[in-house]
Amino acid sequence: MPQGRAAEKQRTSTPASDYDAADYPPFAVTVDLVILTIRDNRLHVLLVQRDETPFEGQWALPGGFVRIDEGLQTAARRELAEETSVSDPELYLEQLGTYGDPNRDPRMRVVSVAWLALAASLPNPSGGTDARDARWVETNAAARSDLAFDHDLILSNGLERARAKLEYSTLAAEFCGAAFTMSELRSIYEAVWDAEIDPRNFNRKVLASNGFVTETGDRTNRGGGRPAKLFAAGTAADVHPPLRRESVSVQESTKVRND
Amino acid sequence: MPQGRAAEKQRTSTPASDYDAADYPPFAVTVDLVILTIRDNRLHVLLVQRDETPFEGQWALPGGFVRIDEGLQTAARRELAEETSVSDPELYLEQLGTYGDPNRDPRMRVVSVAWLALAASLPNPSGGTDARDARWVETNAAARSDLAFDHDLILSNGLERARAKLEYSTLAAEFCGAAFTMSELRSIYEAVWDAEIDPRNFNRKVLASNGFVTETGDRTNRGGGRPAKLFAAGTAADVHPPLRRESVSVQESTKVRND
DNA sequence: AGAATAGTGTCTTTCAGACATTATGTT
């Protein structure tokens, strides 16, 4: 094995033409996706059921190999399109982290770059080009289940990232449709944070944040009660001041004192 | 996990035992490090000068190949120790992101996992096992210079991450020595944020955050003025409420309105 | 005594969180 050092020297001391596959450790690089969407006012994640060893029959995050001439985000977006049959290049996608424990895959050394995708509502998994079973799973249930590989960890990191993201980014707005009501926007927050939010305070804060949403002037008319104003996503990327979820547990954790 | 997916296509049709290097694209995986420290009250980053093609003579972030049987963080820590001759396993190290543009290295397909390391004061680069030149460079100067590969981007992301991190983590405290004064702690923030901070407000906020620092009872006596109280890092990991740098530019960016 | 640095307190404004009533449409 080329070990880092040896390889390193090559990297710095060997002309490009001398590069040889045998000179460096053979890694496989994959992408895995935490794809989140809202269904029935609850946050769901897309899981696929493995039909091959290892972890046969277990559920896992969707993902796949990065092609040799393909960028990492391109690979993630390709997999996303394959799994959701939604190839909207507007779909929000951000890099979550890279997982490369030498034993994470029993077959070979695989380094996986994990991505977080968010969309307001996605269709039922069409299975894309793959024949395996695929399903939207409510995130609390998914987090409790035993996923293949280190996907439990990746999912957990993805959920935490999504929750934190909504605090300071206007993502949730674009993440609704083109026009949405304030309660629709609020329900996104409630689903992701898995918490109730006071409509009055929420309203005040969203409107106070310049560029978060803009009123379209139209209203809904889908029966029921009073028609709601419609909004569109604004131009700002950040929320000022940030919306904050109650950090109850955190506050307790800081109770540590030295007396 | 990744491989899961990765292997996907192959996997669905190929038993594990059939795995063969020829079956998947040959990637090299490296780690690159943004190592930050404070010198002369200014934030500095460790850069190394390349002595080989490509980018010969240009400055770059330190880094190297990941060994085939080595975890990603282990590889980062090994490189860190080699470059700084400080093998303190306590040194703060967090994953920054992964960079894998197909053209980022002209010689071959390299995916690099970037890491952020922070330490209060590190010795002059001993060069470790490498003979290349290595130096601490003030970060504003480093960010303006033209680094090899995509290291400009990595450095920029690392700096932004470090600045954001100080807002809500107690990192800066551990990142000082075992005992430190309030103005030393403050100067860490000032160096990283490249801004002045009001000593009175800073003091109030740090002390209000339970578990951020604890008074040791001792005082300094290094001449000059009144001896300063000494503090040690507390047990809390997060700052509540967070310290916030003035987000001037952000506030202006939100000035967007739809009238 | 003077120089140097540490340490502290008050005021004002902004934001967070709690909370109840009115408005406007449909059936």
Added chain:
DNA sequence: AACATAATGTCTGAAAGACACTATTCT
């Protein structure tokens, strides 16, 4: 008229930011 949902305003407490003076040591 009843029902359903949307919309809004006020009060209180916490924290942010601005700001000036006192305290302790050394020389």
